Amino acid sequence: MAMMISADMCTACGDCEPVCPTAAIVPKKGVYFIKADVCTECDGEHDLPQCLNVCTADAITPVDA
Structure with a gap:
């Protein structure tokens, strides 16, 4: 599974990018x-x-949610 960011709700603050251990957030x-x-x-x-x-x-939510 994976996580997903809703573009409509994302404020582009960038807080999520540095905490991702796999650099999956761009x-x-x-x-x-x-x-x-x-x-x-x-x-x-x-x-x-x-x-x-x-x-x-x-x-951010799980993809299957």
Whole structure:
């Protein structure tokens, strides 16, 4: 699985990019995007996806949600 950022909700603050251990989060067209083929939901690194912890806009969800 992977995480997804809702472009409509993303404020482009950039807080999520540096906490991603796989560098799956990148800027795209003024907001941030998670590369699904790179995102591991921080499995093996942390108990929960770190991007969820820092996103104050609640713009990040699991892909299957």
